[in-house]
Each structure stands twice: as structure tokens, then as C-alpha cells.
Amino acid sequence: MSRISTGLLAGLMLVLSPIATSAQQPADPAVIAKGEYLARAGDCIACHTAREGKTFAGGLPMKTPFGTLYTSNITPDPQTGIGTWTSDQFYQMMHSGRFPDGGLVYPAMPFASYTKVTREDSDAIYAYLRTVTPVKQLNKPHDLTFPFNNRSLILGWRTLFFREGEFKPDPTKSAEWNRGNYLVEGLGHCGMCHTPINALGGSKQSQAFEGGLIPMQNWYAPSLTSNKETGLGDWTIEEIVDYLRKGVSAKGAVYGPMAEVVYNSLQYLNDDDVRAMAVYLKGLAQGGPPEKASTSLPSAESSLLLSLGKSIYDRDCASCHGATGQGMPPDYPPLAGNQSIQMVSSVNPVRMVLNGGYPPGTSGNPTPHGMPPFAQKLSDDEVAAVVTYIRTAWGNRGEPVSARQANELRAATLN
Amino acid sequence: MAARVLACAPCHGAEGEGTSDAYFPRLAGKPAGYLYNQLIAFRDGRRKYPPMNYLLEFQTDDYLKKIAEYFASLRPAFPPPVPPVDSKEILARGESIVKNGDAQHGIPPCSACHGQTLGGMEPGIPGLLGLRAAYISGQLGGWRYGTRTAFAPDCMQIVAGLLTEDDVKAVAAYLSSRPAPADPSFAPRGSLPMPLECGSEPH
Numbered sequence: 001m002s003r004i005s006t007g008l009l010a011g012l013m014l015v016l017s018p019i020a021t022s023a024q025q026p027a028d029p030a031v032i033a034k035g036e037y038l039a040r041a042g043d044c045i046a047c048h049t050a051r052e053g054k055t056f057a058g059g060l061p062m063k064t065p066f067g068t069l070y071t072s073n074i075t076p077d078p079q080t081g082i083g084t085w086t087s088d089q090f091y092q093m094m095h096s097g098r099f100p101d102g103g104l105v106y107p108a109m110p111f112a113s114y115t116k117v118t119r120e121d122s123d124a125i126y127a128y129l130r131t132v133t134p135v136k137q138l139n140k141p142h143d144l145t146f147p148f149n150n151r152s153l154i155l156g157w158r159t160l161f162f163r164e165g166e167f168k169p170d171p172t173k174s175a176e177w178n179r180g181n182y183l184v185e186g187l188g189h190c191g192m193c194h195t196p197i198n199a200l201g202g203s204k205q206s207q208a209f210e211g212g213l214i215p216m217q218n219w220y221a222p223s224l225t226s227n228k229e230t231g232l233g234d235w236t237i238e239e240i241v242d243y244l245r246k247g248v249s250a251k252g253a254v255y256g257p258m259a260e261v262v263y264n265s266l267q268y269l270n271d272d273d274v275r276a277m278a279v280y281l282k283g284l285a286q287g288g289p290p291e292k293a294s295t296s297l298p299s300a301e302s303s304l305l306l307s308l309g310k311s312i313y314d315r316d317c318a319s320c321h322g323a324t325g326q327g328m329p330p331d332y333p334p335l336a337g338n339q340s341i342q343m344v345s346s347v348n349p350v351r352m353v354l355n356g357g358y359p360p361g362t363s364g365n366p367t368p369h370g371m372p373p374f375a376q377k378l379s380d381d382e383v384a385a386v387v388t389y390i391r392t393a394w395g396n397r398g399e400p401v402s403a404r405q406a407n408e409l410r411a412a413t414l415n
Numbered sequence: 416m417a418a419r420v421l422a423c424a425p426c427h428g429a430e431g432e433g434t435s436d437a438y439f440p441r442l443a444g445k446p447a448g449y450l451y452n453q454l455i456a457f458r459d460g461r462r463k464y465p466p467m468n469y470l471l472e473f474q475t476d477d478y479l480k481k482i483a484e485y486f487a488s489l490r491p492a493f494p495p496p497v498p499p500v501d502s503k504e505i506l507a508r509g510e511s512i513v514k515n516g517d518a519q520h521g522i523p524p525c526s527a528c529h530g531q532t533l534g535g536m537e538p539g540i541p542g543l544l545g546l547r548a549a550y551i552s553g554q555l556g557g558w559r560y561g562t563r564t565a566f567a568p569d570c571m572q573i574v575a576g577l578l579t580e581d582d583v584k585a586v587a588a589y590l591s592s593r594p595a596p597a598d599p600s601f602a603p604r605g606s607l608p609m610p611l612e613c614g615s616e617p618h
Contacts, residue, residue: 051459051460052459052460052461259472259473260472260473262473263473320421331418355466355469356422356466356470357422357469357470358422358470358471358473358474360473360474361473361474361475361477361478366475366477366478367419367478367481368419368474368478369418369419369421369422370419370420370421370422370423370470371422372421372422372423372424372425373422373425373466373470374425375466376425377425413465414465414466414468414469
């Protein structure tokens with residue numbers, strides 16, 4: 001493992017000139033192994049494998065506000081996959097978001113992040129993908145509404161949101177920080193969820209990693225910046241590493257769409273790399289002050305909500321999360337001081353109460369404890385009350401939640 | 416394990432005994448292989464019930480096997496069978512399909528796979544007693560409408576497809592009126608004739 005990462009680091013520091021390699025040249029097993037590892041870091045499998053489908057054969061529907069995209073077959077089948085692509089063409093896809101014929105790729109393929117990937121790493125992923133079992137499966141045509149079905153629209157998106165360019169290490173920072181920066185901003189494509197998405201479907205660079213509501217999924221990806229109020233400022237490096245690799249930590253457990261990322265990608269990364277990501281995340285500085293809470297209920301109503309909330313909490317939640325919200329980490333996450341439930345958006349805690357959840361099963365935590373769904377047991381008023389309580393008790397600084405907000409999330413799609 | 420699966424308790428009971436909601440099945444004492452197949456099917460979306468599909472989405476085969484073995488090992492008491500509300504004719508029709516099938520419509524006897532005592536067969540065929548009528552007809556409907564599928568060849572899809580609405584009602588009424596055995600015993604693997612091939616119960 002550590003051999004791979006030093007190799008990567010060396011590659012990273014080199015300024016590489018693109019070398020055209022022939023598609024047929026058999027690759028070195030070490031390069032293939034490195035490519036497999038990097039494909040994990042990029043989580044290609046999560047999008048390019050359908051449920052119960054063949055690995056990397058694509059066909060997974062991706063719902064967007066503009067319609068449904070279907071991911072492509074990236075196995076080396078020559079007719080229906082990418083078997084005839086050269087490493088140059090593959091690099092062009094990763095780096096510039098263009099098909100071999102120059103056509104524009106939809107940004108649902110995270111080339112806006114992958115553009116940071118070095119040529120050497122792109123070639124390793126390419127070499128690995130040539131060794132996976134070829135699958136004959138035609139790509140499903142996308143099902144997008146007018147005018148989004150016209151690829152020329154992507155040009156406008158690119159002008160606004162796409163900055164092509166490989167990662168450039170910052171010589172004033174440590175090698176570890178640079179490695180973390182490369183993985184988080186590049187292959188990890190963490191900003192795809194953790195940076196607010198504007199109406200055009202692009203991540204707002206000016207607010208990178210300040211958190212955002214993921215469209216269509218109704219989950220909120222919290223800020224990853226190091227602001228004490230909303231970011232990872234209070235977390236130790238060890239806690240961030242546990243969270244990313246095991247799916248549970250002393251500060252909080254992984255849930256919602258983040259569970260997929262840990263399950264398919266982060267748990268496979270070596271300790272050095274995850275630590276580097278944690279070091280980088282901790283060093284991110286928040287741009288402006290965090291958004292001010294917008295909803296506020298009249299105080300008489302919120303105090304009633306609070307007393308109802310406390311009685312529900314004591315009856316239904318305290319057995320796992322503790323009488324004072326201290327939890328029993330890592331099995332049951334703490335709720336006191338847990339910023340993932342105090343954010344301006346109350347979507348996450350409301351959905352946790354309605355749907356329950358299990359942190360992902362990982363090699364570091366193979367048999368996780370779970371939380372039951374309360375959608376049937378609690379009414380909208382009761383959900384609002386208990387979420388208001390956990391957002392404001394024990395020194396938490398969240399805002400109250402209304403029954404209407406709770407009701408709206410009952411219809412959120414589960415998976 | 417009990418603490419790990421508390422998330423299942425509101426719907427399946429703390430010991431997998433089921434709850435008062437007729438649609439939420441008992442899990443306790445069913446064959447471990449059968450439960451495991453169901454957990455995999457929910458995780459992979461082959462059997463659909465969104466709240467469960469969601470809970471299991473990111474769990475490994477190993478863990479699902481442990482969960483299946485845990486519920487298979489429990490023996491909480493069965494609730495007494497509900498007194499039948501249906502007519503004698505309907506119950507008799509149900510009993511006849513279960514024990515003898517319906518040769519005229521090509522329906523095999525349920526007991527040919529689920530056992531003479533309807534206790535199920537190891538590793539993958541569940542017993543049919545101790546289930547409630549609403550659940551049984553719900554599952555047979557699920558196979559007919561494609562929201563429940565088992566490993567191919569999916570014999571239950573064929574069987575369910577041969578039943579009319581009235582047959583389903585009769586079978587559900589009869590099965591739910593029978594008392595469940597206190598200690599379920601499964602027929603040994605391969606001991607029943609099985610008129611159709613089933614992917615969940617490989618020979």
C-alpha cells in the first residue's frame with residue numbers, strides 16, 4: 001500500500017509531458033494495480049455500474065432536474081465500451097470532458113474535478129480499465145427534456161464553470177497537504193456534492209466546499225470548510241480519518257449519499273491517503289460568514305414544540321443517543337455538538353428521523369448498528385418537535401423545524 | 416446482534432416475532448438461507464419495499480448472512496391464529512390447492528415444495544404457517560406484478576401467475592387459519608419432489 005502511495009507522490013511532483021501510448025501495449029502489473037486503486041479513489045464504479053448490473057458496464061440512471069442521464073459502458077468491449085480508445089482519447093475525456101470525436105460530455109461525468117488528474121494517473125486508470133472483463137452492452141440514450149437534450153448547451157456551462165487544468169502542487173505546503181488537495185479536488189470529486197449547486201447545475205467555485213443541497217436527492221451535504229460553526233473545525237484528524245474510512249467516528253456517523261462514497265470508494269484508500277485528505281479538509285478556510293438561519297417560529301410555538309420534543313426524545317431516542325445527546329460512539333453517534341444536524345438546512349435530521357439508517361458496512365466497521373425509521377410512528381408535529389429539540393438542546397444552535405417541513409420530506413425518494 | 420438490529424424492531428418486533436401490522440412479516444425461525452436470499456434481494460432492489468431497500472443498501476453479504484442467521488435462530492411464541500372470517504367453501508378451496516394443487520389449471524400443490532406440514536425446506540424455502548392473510552396475498556400479488564422477484568428460475572412467479580384472484584384469497588384464508596407449530600422444523604434439503612425448478616433452492 002505505502003509503495004503505491006510513494007509512487008503516486010513522486011508522479012505528482014513531476015511535471016509530465018504527455019506521452020502517447022499505443023492502445024495495444026500490455027501494461028506493467030504495478031501500473032494496473034495503481035490504476036485500480038485510483039479508480040476506487042475516483043469512485044468510477046458507483047456511477048458506471050447499474051444495480052445488479054455488470055461491473056463498469058454502465059446503464060445506471062442518474063436523475064437530474066433536467067431529465068435522466070444513463071452512464072456509459074467503460075469496459076474494454078470494442079463495439080459498446082471503450083475498447084478502441086487510446087490513452088490519449090481517455091485522457092482527453094478525463095481532462096477536457098470531450099469524446100474522441102470532440103463532442104461535449106455532460107458534467108454529470110465529473111470531468112470538472114477529474115481535469116486535475118495527472119496524465120500519469122489517467123494512464124494508470126486507463127491501463128486498469130483495459131483489464132476488466134469486457135461487457136457487450138449498448139449505452140442507453142439519455143432522456144433529457146428540451147432544451148437540455150442539446151449538447152451545445154454544455155458549451156455555456158463550460159464557460160461558466162469549467163476550469164481545465166491539471167493539479168499544480170503548492171510548494172509552500174507540505175507533501176501531505178498537496179496529496180490531500182489532489183485527491184479531494186481531483187479524483188474524489190467531493191465538491192460535486194459539497195459545493196452549492198446553482199440553477200444551471202454547476203458547482204459555485206466562489207463557495208467551494210461550503211456545503212449544498214443535492215438536487216433530486218433531498219439531502220444536504222454540509223460544509224467541509226474549517227469554520228467552527230459549520231465545518232470540520234472541531235474535528236481531530238483522527239476523527240475525520242475514522243469517518244471517511246470506517247463510516248463512523250466519535251463526532252458523527254456517515255449517512256445518506258455519503259454512505260455510498262465511503263462504501264464504494266473511501267474505505268479502500270490507504271491510511272496515508274485518507275489522512276492527507278483529512279489534513280487538507282481541516283485546512284480549508286471558509287470564504288464568508290456562514291448563512292444566517294432564515295426560518296424562525298414564534299417563540300410561544302417553539303417552546304411548546306420543545307417540551308413535546310423532549311418527551312419524544314426521552315421515550316424514543318435517549319436509549320441510543322443518551323439522555324444528554326452524548327451518544328455511544330462509534331455505535332451511536334452523539335447529537336450534542338453534532339454540526340451535521342444544526343445546519344441552516346434541517347433536511348438531514350428530519351430525514352434521519354423519518355427514514356432511519358445504517359452507516360455503511362466497511363472493513364473497519366463491518367457490522368454497524370442501525371437506527372429505526374420513525375415515519376410511521378411519529379406524526380408531522382412530533383417529527384418537527386423532536387428535530388427542533390435535538391437542534392436546540394444541549395447547547396446546539398440549530399433553528400426550529402415546522403411540521404410542514406417534516407411533511408414535505410415524507411415524499412423524498414429513498415433510493 | 417440484538418442491539419445491531421434494533422432498527423428492524425419497529426416493523427418486525429424486537430425478536431422478529433412480527434407486529435400488529437398484518438403486512439409486516441415475522442422473521443423469527445424462518446430458514447437462514449431463505450432470510451439471507453431476501454436480504455440480498457432487498458439490498459439489490461430485486462424485492463422492493465423502499466424503507467427496507469434503503470436500510471440495507473450499503474451492507475455486505477457477510478453482515479446480511481449474520482443478520483439472517485440471527486433471526487433464524489430466534490423462537491418467540493406465535494400469536495394465536497385469527498379465527499377465519501371466510502366461508503367454509505373458500506377455506507376448503509384453499510386447503511385443496513395447498514395440499515393437492517389444481518391439475519386442471521396446472522397449479523402444483525404448495526406442499527410439494529413447502530412440505531407436508533408446510534414447515535418449509537432447507538435452505539431456501541420458507542414455511543407458510545404463522546403468516547397473516549394480508550401478507551400472503553400481498554406477496555403473491557408482488558410476484559404477479561413484479562415487485563418481488565427471487566433468483567431465476569423464479570418458480571414462485573410461475574406459481575403465483577397460475578392463481579386467480581379467488582385462488583389467492585382462498586389460499587391466504589386457509590393458510591392464515593392454521594395454527595403455527597411451536598418449534599418450526601424444516602424438511603431436509605432435497606427431500607421434497609419440487610415440481611418446478613427454483614433458483615432460491617438449488618438442487
